[in-house]
Amino acid sequence: MKNTFSNLIIGLFAITALAQNTVTNTITAEHISVEGTKISLVPPPDFINAANFAGFQQNSSGSSIMIVEVPAPFPEIGRAFTKEGLQTQGMTLLEKEEFIINTNTALLIKGEQEAYGNTYSKYTLAFGSENESILINGTFLKANENDLAAAVKKTLLSVVYDAEKIINPFDTVDFKITTEATDLVFVKNVGPSLLFNREGTIPSTASDKAIFIASKSFSELEISDRKSYAENRIKQNPITIDSILSTTPITIDDLEGFEIIARGKTKTKQIDTKIYQVILFSDTLYYILLGSSEAEYEKNMAAFKTIARTFKRKVKE
Incomplete structure (x- = not known):
């Protein structure tokens, strides 16, 4: 069953040694708590609360920032995401960084994938604990790279995770x-x-x-x-x-x-x-x-x- 859940999530991680960047975030007036999750983010300009998933969307460009909480330990998820797994999903790894965000070890990946006749760029921030993993996916058309890449990455790195929050x-x-x-x-x-x-x-x-x-x-x-x-x-x-x-x-x-x-x-x-x-x-x-x-x-x-x-x-x- 663990393999089944790993297979349901797109592989985005190659196992390599990385230098860690430290990020310390606190809740600000710009942060928005994402309903149904333990996550707060500062969305990019013109992004609104998503209608059909946990996160934000920009209707004019079809871009999205989606939060998925996975019932699997973060170390296990990280090991399951290999470079080979990324390739089998038709994705190309472009960047990989490791962060410490408010004491949580996190991986930030950037990749590209062909879908529906278009090329999409995707940032994924992954972190978690021994009980669960959180994936925050920012996806946009590669054609909008200059307009959205920096803003989406900034949003992902603005994350504040409240592990004690009770969710229905x-x-x-x-x-x-x-x-x-x-x-x-x-x-x-x-x-x-x-x-x-x-x-x-x-x-x-x-x-x-x-x-x-x-x-x-x-x-x-x-x-x-x-x-x-x-x-x-x-x-x-x-x-x-x-x-x-x-x-x-x-x-x-x-x-x-x-x-x-x-x-x-x-x-x-x-x-x-x-x-x-x-x-x-x-x-x-x-x-x-x-x-x-x-x-x-x-x-x-x-x-x-x-x-x-x-x-x-x-x-x-």
Whole structure:
């Protein structure tokens, strides 16, 4: 399960010895506390609170600063991010610096990646503890490098992390979902996602490694063929898909989409796995409900279906 979470995060770290820079930050009038996180930042000019993720966005340029808290020790995350891993994700490492920010060891990486026919520049600041890791990603078009690179980097390095802050993880999403009719329980939120498994802790020690994730996309897309998109989307998980067993139209909470069951293998140990996915389309965004299991397939598929059907969007106040 640890490998699964590492594979879900883009590799940005090459292991080398670096000189450390010390940064001491305190909360100022310009700092904004990012809802649903323990992070405060000073956003760049013209960046506003993001509508679909924890962080900030600049609508005119499509740039973003996103915060993701990962339930894995920072040293483990750092070791998992290798130069080779970066290359397999189609990314080019440009810069790497090590900092001490308010006593926290942090890594700042700059890379480039091709996506949707464009070249994007990306800064990632990573730090954490033995219990969790925090990734702050600043992404913008390479064409806007001169306008945004310095400002985005400055924002990332303005971070103030309040380890003692109490967060209600369910406040980080705009939907409700329950596992009460199953034996799965809530684990943690990771960015705009809610994680559930049988033990309520990560990594999972259950023999079937059953996990269910509910999330919302944060990038707006124009999707003409929704069925094909859903079938392609299930292939983007850290599981090699051998075959799609069924694709069924579904409507939940007045949102239309597709329910897909597939068979595959884990990429690291080649363990037989069944995957469940529901995508519900809402304008140019979508919600994704994803479950996977390495055993007890019939029981877990039934549980995933039950959980998915409890999905309901929150009423905006």
